[in-house]
Amino acid sequence: MFVSPIREPLIEGHKTYAQMTEDIIGPVEAKPTKTWLAAVTFTGILAIVGFIMIGLTITYGIGLWGLNKTIGWAWDITNFVWWIGIGHAGTLISAILLIFRQRWRTGVNRSAEAMTIFAVMCAGLFPLIHMGRIWLAFFIFPYPNTRGPVWPNFNSPLLWDVFAISTYFTVSLLFWYVGLIPDLATVRDRAKTAFRKKMYNIFSFGWTGSAKQWQRFESLSLVLAGLSTPLVLSVHTIVSFDFATSVIPGWHTTIFPPYFVAGAIFSGFAMVLTLMLVVRKIFKLEEYITIAHIESMNKIIILTGSIVGVAYITELFTAWYSQNQYEQYAFINRSMGPYWWSYWGMMTCNVISPQLFWIRKLRRSVVFTFFMSVVINIGMWFERFVIIVTSLHRDFIVSSWSYYTPTLVEIFIYLGTIGFFMTLFLIFAKVAPVIALAEVKSILKIAGDQYTGENATHAHSHEEEKGASGHFETLIKPQ
Amino acid sequence: MSAKKVLFGLFDDEEVLLKAVKGVRAEGMKITDVFTPFPVHGLDEAMGLRMTKLHSAGFVFGATGTLTALAFITWISTVNYPINYGGKPYFSLPAWIPITFELTVLFSAVGMTLTYLYLNRLAPGQEPKVLDERITSHMFAMTFEVDEHTSEEKKEEIRNLLKGQGAVEIHEKDLEE
Numbered sequence: 001m002f003v004s005p006i007r008e009p010l011i012e013g014h015k016t017y018a019q020m021t022e023d024i025i026g027p028v029e030a031k032p033t034k035t036w037l038a039a040v041t042f043t044g045i046l047a048i049v050g051f052i053m054i055g056l057t058i059t060y061g062i063g064l065w066g067l068n069k070t071i072g073w074a075w076d077i078t079n080f081v082w083w084i085g086i087g088h089a090g091t092l093i094s095a096i097l098l099i100f101r102q103r104w105r106t107g108v109n110r111s112a113e114a115m116t117i118f119a120v121m122c123a124g125l126f127p128l129i130h131m132g133r134i135w136l137a138f139f140i141f142p143y144p145n146t147r148g149p150v151w152p153n154f155n156s157p158l159l160w161d162v163f164a165i166s167t168y169f170t171v172s173l174l175f176w177y178v179g180l181i182p183d184l185a186t187v188r189d190r191a192k193t194a195f196r197k198k199m200y201n202i203f204s205f206g207w208t209g210s211a212k213q214w215q216r217f218e219s220l221s222l223v224l225a226g227l228s229t230p231l232v233l234s235v236h237t238i239v240s241f242d243f244a245t246s247v248i249p250g251w252h253t254t255i256f257p258p259y260f261v262a263g264a265i266f267s268g269f270a271m272v273l274t275l276m277l278v279v280r281k282i283f284k285l286e287e288y289i290t291i292a293h294i295e296s297m298n299k300i301i302i303l304t305g306s307i308v309g310v311a312y313i314t315e316l317f318t319a320w321y322s323q324n325q326y327e328q329y330a331f332i333n334r335s336m337g338p339y340w341w342s343y344w345g346m347m348t349c350n351v352i353s354p355q356l357f358w359i360r361k362l363r364r365s366v367v368f369t370f371f372m373s374v375v376i377n378i379g380m381w382f383e384r385f386v387i388i389v390t391s392l393h394r395d396f397i398v399s400s401w402s403y404y405t406p407t408l409v410e411i412f413i414y415l416g417t418i419g420f421f422m423t424l425f426l427i428f429a430k431v432a433p434v435i436a437l438a439e440v441k442s443i444l445k446i447a448g449d450q451y452t453g454e455n456a457t458h459a460h461s462h463e464e465e466k467g468a469s470g471h472f473e474t475l476i477k478p479q
Numbered sequence: 480m481s482a483k484k485v486l487f488g489l490f491d492d493e494e495v496l497l498k499a500v501k502g503v504r505a506e507g508m509k510i511t512d513v514f515t516p517f518p519v520h521g522l523d524e525a526m527g528l529r530m531t532k533l534h535s536a537g538f539v540f541g542a543t544g545t546l547t548a549l550a551f552i553t554w555i556s557t558v559n560y561p562i563n564y565g566g567k568p569y570f571s572l573p574a575w576i577p578i579t580f581e582l583t584v585l586f587s588a589v590g591m592t593l594t595y596l597y598l599n600r601l602a603p604g605q606e607p608k609v610l611d612e613r614i615t616s617h618m619f620a621m622t623f624e625v626d627e628h629t630s631e632e633k634k635e636e637i638r639n640l641l642k643g644q645g646a647v648e649i650h651e652k653d654l655e656e
Contacts, residue, residue, distance in 0.1 A: 017516065017617030151555045155564050160577040167581040171588040178592060181601065189612040206605025209615055211526055213599045214518040219533045220595045227584045238577055438517040
């Protein structure tokens with residue numbers, strides 16, 4: 001297999017297969033640490049508080065929120081779009097990067113996919129509780145009924161969203177679990193205690209690793225990746241249709257689908273970085289999630305962040321160029337109206353700050369990347385808030401203009417979903433391998449630092465190294 | 480794998496294993512199965528395995544999803560309960576593309592995964608026949624089916640062949656125990 005000599009190694013520390021198993025399965029077998037327990041307790045309490053607030057909302061109705069007749073969508077839909085956006089990185093990493101043969105994906109795909117599933121769970125919660133009468137939520141599905149039968153409106157983007165998000169959740173879950181089965185079998189075969197053996201035996205589905213099983217595994221992974229690639233692009237496109245097909249100035253724009261998809265990937269990668277930088281530190285996985293991985297993700301952040309920035313500016317230009325006074329007012333009001341702070345917060349966090357990653361030193365800095373990943377997620381939350389609330393709060397009749405502030409119930413529901421998300425992620429990180437072990441092993445001979453890069457010791461790739469530094473022909477000669 | 484009793488060699492490197500698979504087959508010996516901790520590229524060709532038809536199943540499931548969505552929405556919107564939405568035609572195909580697409584993906588993914596689990600005999604609680612506990616970690620196994628009629632000479636021949644091809648350990652295991 002030919003590897004360009006400019007590629008950095010993706011697995012450091014001259015690992016053998018046995019060591020890799022030990023490093024990645026070890027944390028699963030170890031006793032939970034005090035830090036982990038403290039973290040789970042904290043996030044768990046946050047989640048419980050959130051669920052209590054959801055309970056109150058269901059009991060007393062959404063009058064407990066700060067919504068009013070003018071502003072009918074606010075934090076709830078902001079949070080929904082924010083979480084769905086975060087959920088886009090996992091499938092992007094595992095599907096699109098698989099098709100593009102990006103090998104660094106193997107180090108981060110497992111936890112990014114888990115993150116996707118948990119984020120979509122948090123996202124799905126918001127439209128459901130926003131319905132007010134959650135016990136009638138099944139009305140959104142087309143089922144034969146005695147009311148006519150009256151079916152849902154198949155021409156409505158809101159119904160498309162139901163299908164898009166439920167499909168996305170299902171397919172992401174399948175993709176994630178299919179990849180997890182061989183690694184759970186590794187935990188099963190190493191298990192020392194009877195209980196652990198039994199549990200992992202159930203969840204590893206009887207995997208043996210025969211050649212035929214792997215052949216089907218690879219075929220399934222490739223086709224699922226092929227299916228998920230348009231799927232991941234379709235989900236946020238359809239979410240953007242919820243806005244773009246309306247006639248509200250500020251929402252009614254054709255730029256929304258690509259702009260939302262880029263924003264989703266932007267925020268998703270930021271969340272992956274936030275979580276992975278913590279995970280690699282706690283589980284000592286620096287040799288598997290290297291600076292090269294972080295740099296690759298930061299490059300995607302530059303790309304998608306710049307697309308988002310261009311989209312913001314295009315919106316402003318279009319508002320001016322359209323000569324439509326409602327459209328123009330929507331944008332003047334966004335940047336200079338009562339919600340100016342959210343607009344400028346969004347602009348600073350999303351347009352200016354990702355450009356700092358053009359500096360190589362910064363995009364290879366762990367501390368700076370962690371800080372930026374949080375900034376980006378704050379900025380992307382502001383973006384959705386700006387789009388939703390500022391477009392609604394001053395509508396066509398001046399007498400109905402209004403201002404929205406969230407209530408404590410809404411704030412704690414939002415914080416509760418963050419707690420819920422973190423709790424699920426912490427539990428996942430404790431019971432399952434956070435790195436796709438089998439996939440990382442399959443790239444060892446290509447991307448391990450004993451085979452490639454400046455510390456290579458393996459004789460075979462030494463020759464390649466020498467040739468590569470001297471003659472260009474050897475660069476393009478397949479091995 | 481249906482073999483009841485197997486003789487198997489363990490290898491510690493996939494490149495050695497790949498060469499061994501080719502070497503053993505060149506000797507005219509039939510390999511029952513090969514077990515690896517991760518997908519080894521080129522192994523299925525080296526073993527002479529047929530390409531899986533799983534992706535064809537995926538296409539059929541996907542096409543079922545497309546047709547289901549289109550037929551169902553068309554029937555509802557034009558026959559069962561037509562409603563005039565903003566003067567649009569009852570049969571408004573462009574507006575149905577998103578749901579049709581999603582159901583295509585859903586049917587294909589779910590159908591293929593279930594087929595995959597069925598073909599690979601994977602289910603919660605399924606008892607695996609583990610030859611060696613290191614196979615899911617860092618060892619590669621090449622197995623040969625043997626039974627009570629297999630002569631000692633034949634077994635010895637397999638053992639020598641495995642040793643010659645670079646196997647680091649050779650064991651015999653009764654999978655019915």
